[in-house]
Amino acid sequence: MKGSGLRLIIVALIVTGLYAWFGNAIPQSPWEAPKRKVITAEMTPRELAREGAAIYKKSGCGVCHSVVGERLRASDLSRIGAERNVEDLAAVLYSGADIMAPANKPPANLTDEEITALIAYLQSLGGRPKVRLGDVKAP
């Protein structure tokens, strides 16, 4: 009786140990909750675009869009700055498209300032960033 209790414990330890070992053996990558960016009215379009690039990454846009000329789940954005104007971009970001949720709604959940920075970044793709804080009207 004692013996088989011990054996049960050993099997349980081996099995749970195997999984924990495997979980630790693969590349480790904790996921950080996105932090709010500080965006001020003094920022130049270029500075905004730099913030916007970070916002693009943290918001998971890359799950569906590529910025280097590939087609993932949705259209490639590598030349979007040349193809669309501010109004078009704002319209897509604020109302979403097809399976894309509006950027000011979860999961991206961006503020108006962040969306302006994001637009500056999108403009920089195939074009030059031009927007400043206040140029984009939230509908």
Place this chain on the structure above:
Amino acid sequence: MKKAIGYFIVVVLVAAAYFLGKEPVVEAYREFPLIGARNVVWILAQLMLLFAAFILAVPVFAVIIEAIGYFKRDERYDRLARDFASLLPLAYLVTALLGALFSVMSFSLYPKFMGYMAGIFRPTIYIFFGLVFLETVTLYIWYYTWDLLKKRNHLLLGIVLNVLGTLVMFVGNAWTSFKTSPAGVEVSGNLLSLSSAIFNYTFWPLNLHRFVANVSFGGFICAAYAAYRFLSARTPEEKAHYDWMGYNGTLIGVVTTILLPFIGYWFGIEMYKFNEQMGITFMGGALSKIWLLQALVIAVIFIGTCYYFWLRMDRLPGAERYRKYIPYLSWALIIAFAVWSAPRAWVSSLEEMGRGLHPIYGKLGIMAPKIAAVNIAVLCVILTFILNRRAERQVPPGRKIYTYLQWSVILLVVLLNVAALYYSYIVPSATRIRISIATFLFMVPAIGMIYLMDGLLLRGSERVGEMQWGNVPPRSQYGLIAVAVSNVWAMALLGYGRAAARLNWHVYGVMEDTSRHAGLPAMGEATLIISFLTLVFIGLVSLIFYMTGVTGREVTGGER
């Protein structure tokens, strides 16, 4: 002892009432020393859920076994059912304690969030406690009237008990699924419609998934317990009894496990419908490592079970004819799981998710071939069952046609899935998803056909050799224990996965987690916690078995 526990419960409940009744608190979060608020709540919640699964599974199980015993007029089943039922009073107590502890902890560590949830779901909380009360009363009546009531009435009461237990689970699931896919509330979180909040996108998938998973959980726990008793058995009668019990537990466990991927994908589809990006993050993005681990665990469960059945065939008179198939089955299983576990996107975070594909595996990790792989793995398990069954029998002459039909169905399944597997690498994703859903759905009638043919084939057939209960190598029993441990681990892993899918949200898109625990731990840390709580759970369950005295009972001899 009992009194002490009773007092303890009262104290805990009073404490809980105190916390619940407190004025709305201003601070949103409190900290817990050493391991942190999130981990405390995580561990308590998961332990409570595992126990809840246990007390849901055991009555389902007990009533089924009791019914089989009644209709087959076989005393063994009735005794087995009763043995299991005797675990319940103590298990209920432990569940209630864990539940109380969990509530107290989460209300005091996450006051704002829990306050919000309690506000939204207040009416259902009363219903919940009402149902729990009814369930407990029913349990006691059911348990203590085992010999008093007429068997038919007792079975009926057992069914009532199960219905109550399931309803309790449904209420809890409404809360849980709401956090994942909230409905019926404004963006600001104000309640618009309680019924929409309850019947949100993932409510029914969660209900079904949990119910079926609970039954298979019960089956595997039963099998592990039997394995333990088998290993410590002294007499051949004991060995035979526990061998028989382990066999049946495993059978129930596996058959229900086979259903789970199907329900799981439904769950996934509902999640995509609710929020595409959540679905993508969950299935292929930041959380894709969970699926890697899940594939490993399910592989252990499937291969462990098949191993058990294959070892049985070694000792089965008449099984020699079929032994030659086993190597093929085992290789097919291994390959299927290798495909299944290829990661789609092995990114550390959304930030790296430029392309959404794994740098080495690339398209190998996409979902559609995985579904084909799961289909093949399921087929292998089914074939193992079929072989086991057939080994005992002498196939009557003149029925070759059914074997041919069976073979063609099997061949069709394999061809279809291999084709789907191949095509899913070359077609665009929308087509791919449609193909894979089709192959998935095809499995259901295919399995049905295979069994139908088997039934026709073996109708009225003679047994070649009687299954010799107790005559299995001890190795097989370790397999069963490993399978049960893996099953608990898988439940804890997927519990984590479901919660992690919300990322930094308490209620997805409605209430953000702004505490310092808002992110997700690395998989290594998560697996350590999961392993830890799996061991705690197994320890507690063993203690319940021990304290109930079930482990000490003799098998032979009439009244125990």
